Amino acid sequence: MAGAHQSELSMLWIKALHIIFMVTWFAGLFYLPRLFVYHADCHDEPGHRRFLIMERKLYAIMTLGGALAVFFGLWLLRWHWPLTETWLQIKLLLVVALIGYHFWCRRLVRQFARGKNRHSGIFYRWFNEFPALVLVAVVLLAVLRPGG
Numbered sequence: 001m002a003g004a005h006q007s008e009l010s011m012l013w014i015k016a017l018h019i020i021f022m023v024t025w026f027a028g029l030f031y032l033p034r035l036f037v038y039h040a041d042c043h044d045e046p047g048h049r050r051f052l053i054m055e056r057k058l059y060a061i062m063t064l065g066g067a068l069a070v071f072f073g074l075w076l077l078r079w080h081w082p083l084t085e086t087w088l089q090i091k092l093l094l095v096v097a098l099i100g101y102h103f104w105c106r107r108l109v110r111q112f113a114r115g116k117n118r119h120s121g122i123f124y125r126w127f128n129e130f131p132a133l134v135l136v137a138v139v140l141l142a143v144l145r146p147g148g
């Protein structure tokens, strides 16, 4: 009995850490594209240099949050093996898309740094919507667990 209780308690600790770092990750996923919106419309050198510093530092923090959210998420899979639950299969597909978006942000940070940004502020406003849609879908899947 004590073993099962211990396992449940450690799963809850891991899930709490999973959610904490997921929030950190999303803070960056929401704010970095917003910086891209303003940076794309910025035409003065001091402003350009300031955005580069903010984007580089925010990307580093967001990557740490994302890596830890994924690490604790993968650890939680231990209690869901084999992965037969439909909600979890769909969730993992959405998370793979989110990781792809994360690395697209890295490419954009580097394009701005090389002065090679090709997109308008309007493009980045639409680009900024994607993480919000994924967040709503993933949290509803993880909490409501449709299809079991």
Ligand code: HEM
Residues within 6 Å of the ligand: 015, 018, 019, 022, 069, 070, 072, 073, 074, 075, 076, 077, 079, 080, 088, 095, 098, 134, 135, 138, 139, 142, 143, 144
């Ligand atoms: C590779 C990445 C991820 C994996 C492997 C993963 C895996 C999991 C697993 C297995 C659970 C269920 C834990 C339990 O047994 O109760 C869980 C819970 C949860 N996950 Fe993730 N997750 C990942 C990424 C994310 C992301 C990106 C989000 C947010 C958008 C997220 C939000 C949540 C939430 C809110 C819960 C708690 C649901 C509840 O207990 O009601 N996860 N995750």
